[in-house]
Amino acid sequence: MPEEMETVVVDKRNNLPWIEKYRPVKFDEIVGNEDTVARLSVFSTQGNSPNIIIAGPPGVGKTTTIQCLARILLGDSYKDAVLELNASNERGIDVVRNKIKMFAQQKVTLPRGRHKIVILDEADSMTEGAQQSLRRTMEIYSNTTRFALACNTSEKIIEPIQSRCAMLRFTKLSDAQVLAKLIEVCQLEKLKYDEDGLEAIVFTAQGDMRQALNNLQSTAQGFGDITGANVFKVCDEPHPMLLQDMLQHCAANDIHKAYKILAKLWRLGYAPEDIIGNIFRVCKRLNVDEQLKLNFIREIGITHMKIVDGCNSLLQLTSLLARLCMAAESH
């Protein structure tokens, strides 16, 4: 099924970035959060979906899901019955009081059980005033209009709005999910790839599908082959393998070798924030004793806190190594 559609579509959008080119248009193409997506797909066929808020980190398919829902639910009348406002549109109090209200009052003939949809993307960037003026509107016109909101942090949505919606939380995609999509795209694009490269992309993406696809495209267009080296050339990060070695040295209580690696990374000019972030990510998968790993993570956390506080010197990272070695020794 997807291939058929892709072959048709590929001709039209050869020039698009891959995140647009491979943006899912059907629910079963959406990666991750399967349960929620499946339930939404039910609503897309059955209608009468309540107001929803989809909250989650970037790149997990919030907007895509909402657009899928609206497109499938409304079909041809999508243009008339959907009002989409994102952060680039003006969404002040006046817009809410006039534009959205006018839209809600409009009469659009829809089949029973279908409602007009107001999509408010990036709703957490709406001002509180705008949200306040939205709250009663959501209720009064609920017979004809439903709202679908997408946001990163649900804390920024005021409680009255949250109380009028079903809160659906999307979480970061698992690495396997990202990987599966990457392989699919690679095959469609007929790219030469190896496991190393794909894993590198997955590592850099950190559960963000958008970033994964962007990195994949950058690597493919820059170097052709998707190999680990190429990927890290594009996404310049402290190399996880180096960091893994470093942590292994620490676990073996060999601070000299560990420091050598750290100094090398430092000389390459990576920011300490990046280094500590990648150390943490690598450490999560480190193949050492659980107790030791726990101690490691604690030390990393303390160092991260210091770095965020502004003590972002090589000295802090070195002291991290020393403490890791001490932890390994006492273990």
Added chain:
Amino acid sequence: MTDVNCFTSELTTTTTTAAAAEIATLTTPTKNVLDQSPTSPFILRAPPSAKSKLILQNMEEVLNTVKQKHREKHKRKREEKRRAAMLAEANTEQTTTATTTTNGRHVLREKTSRENGIGHTKRKSPASPLKSSTPHATEQQSSIMKHFAKAAAPAKSATNVFELMMNARNRSLGTNANGQAAGEPAEAEATASPPHSKRKQLLQEWNERKGGAKRRLAEEAREEYIEQQMEQRAKRLKKMLTQPAAPSGPKEASGQEEAQPVKRLRGRPRTRRPSADVDAQLPVSPPSVDTETVQLLAKLCSPVKKRDSLLGYFAKLESPQTAAEATAKQEGETLETPKRRPRAKKSVSNTPASVAETTSTTPSGRPRRSCATKARYDYDLEPSPTKAKQATPAAADESIEIIELDTSNPAATPKKLAPLFVRQLPKPSPDPTVLRARQEFLHSGVPEKLRQEQQRQRCFEQYYEDSYELFPRIAHVGGTRLEASLSAPLQLRQEEKAQQQQQPAIVRKTSTGSITSCTAADFVPSKTKKSVSSWTPLPQLDNKRTLVKNWKSAFERFPTFKCYNQMREKYRHFSAIDAAQDTQPMGESFVVTRRTRRSLEQQQEQQREQAEEHFRPPALAPNGELLFTEKYKPLLFEQVLVNLTPVQELRDFLANWHGAGAGQRNSQTLDDNCSMDFGNDSSSMGASCNTMVLLGPCSSGKTNAVFALANDMNFNVLEINAGMRRTGKKLIQELQEATQSHQIRKEAKAGGQLLQKLQMNGLKAKRSQGDEDVRKSLILIEDADIVFDNIDAGFTDAIYTLAASSKRPVIIVATDPNCTHLQRLMQQNTIKFQAPNALNISRFLAVLSLMENCPIELDELISLYLYNHQNLRKTLMELQFFIQSGGDGQRSRGSSQPPSTSNSPNRSPRLSTLAGVHIHQQLFEFYTTAQNVRHFVPFPVDFRLLRLNLNELLRHSMLLQHTQSPGASVSRRSAKRKSCSPKKAWLSTATHNKSEPLQTLANFYEHLSTASLLDASGLERSNDRLQPHLAEQLAHTLVECAVSTCLASKNYAYNLFDKPTQRLNLMDQLGSSCRSSCARALDYEPAMRAICRSEKQRAGLERRSSRFYHYLRNHAVNSVTSFSTELYEAACQVLQEPEMEQPQPQQQSTPHDLVE
């Protein structure tokens, strides 16, 4: 005049100290400059002859003055003692002073200043003080004059005023150098004079070629003026000159003159010295002393006016000169603006008289020398090509070189002038051969090593010039070092890359998922998509009634059947609408009025059994088209199931207004809360009792209560909400009519207002059709606590106006109990709503879900409700989402029992079910668990939740379990959960056990505290989008790892909902607007505690002086803390708790406290 001014000002500006300092600099540099010059080949070169000459001159003059002064001293002594032996002594003293330069300079400075003073004071006297009092000095001057006298005659014919001026200037500039070149002017004079005319011609040509014609016109005008002035002055001077000066005979001049250079040579061991020696020989020979010049000089030494003195001298010199001077002057002046160098040279070479003058005027001229002149000399120090050519052969002896240079001067001038003019223009690079020769010369004096170095550098330059023509030379920075510094990081990076490529290759072979959680299986591209599960509508439940009967016994004190009947009614109603495809006018068949309801229900109940299938929802819109919140909301007072008391209050309030008129209200129906006193006058009481403020949290049913009552009591609701433009003007305008008349007709509703018609869509028929034709109006102002100041101007005032003037009830709905602008209204009539009880709501929801054919476990409902912070509307929304998308759906069939319910003993007994009926159990799980990556602890760690879960976690811990006495302690703890901290309890049991579990527990707490610290630090910077994520991740991973590894309690279900009573914590009450948790804990909290405690006590003791208490209650609302009475009391309660009961349950076990 301008020129003159310039000169004189130059002369006057400097001080004696500056002169002394410059002597120090000028005595040494001649050699140095020669050494330096080749390194900068692109600077315009100037012949060193002039420079050297000037320097020599300077040196000579300085020495002369030194000598003079010494001689003066000695002369005075001599005159006093009349001893001839003093002469020899003086000579020796001179040598000593010359050798010790510092000494000499000291003396010199003193002397010069003194002489200046003399010169100034005795300005007017015809006889110069120097001459009269110091015969030695004059002797010396005259001796120098003698040297120049020979050359003066031929020179005079050619010199002009300008040259003279220049000479004077030179002299003034040069006077500061040590008077080394005593004899040099003589040699210069000897060589310079013949090619004069030739050079002038050349100069003219040059000048004209460089576009000097234009300039000349302007300059000529200026010249004329100057000439005039000069002539005037010359006349004046001549007059003065008629008075005879007293020339002293040149007694010892020659002898001294010879002796001086030798001495100086000894005194200053410099390479130039020989030249001075050689030069010194020459001046001895000229025998005659030009008395006239001496006279002249004497005159000049005592100028009438400081400024005029020089000019006067010039004028005098000018007098014998011919008409040729005019042209020469022109030439000289054309040159004036860009450069002084050629002039200087010329003057030195041409006019011996002026040089002679330098010596005579030294005392007054020397100290006035500016730093700028020195800089100009530096220019002159650069070698000219011609000089270089000639110098090379003479490199051996530099004294000879100088002589030669001086002789070659006239020939070289035109060439030397060239760079002058060219300098403004892009200068063609000098002839390479010349350059090389020059450099060779310049390198001659340089040490071998340095020269080699420079050679190499030049080679580099050459190389770069050859290779990179287009670019300006960058190589002067030092190419080799740059190269080295660049190559180092490059190498590093390459090495890095090599390593990077190596290492992954090595590691990769061993493990694929070392950095990510991908397993090897994931890399196999799988075409098989997950099977798309087709949605099947939930099966209609036939035996709802029997289920409800079963539940009835379980739900104590809950009107189960009442609820069930209501819902069934609505459910049927709406499904009937759906089924009927809106062909049937809805209002007729389902009239829900108080009168018809009973009969209708009875009818329907009879029909219900048969018609069960008939009302199945159609396939087109199986979910209906209403939200649950709309569908199941109460429409009549009787339908209000929860939150009954406030609704009752509201009904009583409205009942007053429901009657026919205001006057007919009877006060019996009033509650105590609405303590209104009624008078006969309706207008007086209107202000106080026609408003009602409904306060309560979100979704506690405030607005719904109003609408339900309005529907029940036949009110027409005029609603104002935040979604409308509600400026004060508009508000008044629209509601004026409504407020002033008791009733408005249905048709004449104010424009723009929103009646509840939309919601009453389904049940249109009201009681209005029965008894009354008119509907009273009711003003409902929603969200009154939200005011947008810039948009809704005057909203608050309009509310107060309405409240004061309205003849209809005004109901104001607000959420924030501390809203400042509503305080006055709130003090009158307030009805407070609260979130409904969780247990009741869960039963209500259970019946509702059963009605929707999807019975859900009670625990799930309670959990979700609490998880949503007791927000009924949200829970309903989520319930609808869950139910209408299929309940447990596909997953329940595949997976077996969810793990959540199995382990918690605190849960209430499950709902009794019948066979074949599936009780859905995944509602809560769906809304709380992450679907992609499963976490044991939900991702953003809520440490309050963690705290609540700690008890259970510890109890389920495998590592801790085996050390404890089983059974009894567990039950004991679960019983005493509130009063006994788990840690304490554990400690009490563990003290007599091994220390290993203690260590484990300590570790666990350590990790937790670190995690909470991390989380707190991340929260403080929550503005930043990226960093807190990492902090959250870190904290979460730490907690999860700690729970899994330290406690090894994997099968415990993490409790997600929070018990509101346990949640109360002073820290939470304080609000989150404090900057940091640290500051909050250390500064803010103690202060708040103290305030709370003292104010509480005071308020309890005496009513009168509790103003601050009320202030806190009323006005501290908009400050950082949301300080209200409840919060205040809650805080006080928290504080008093530890006093009451000794073990404080919460604060010991929290990781927060561990941290702080």
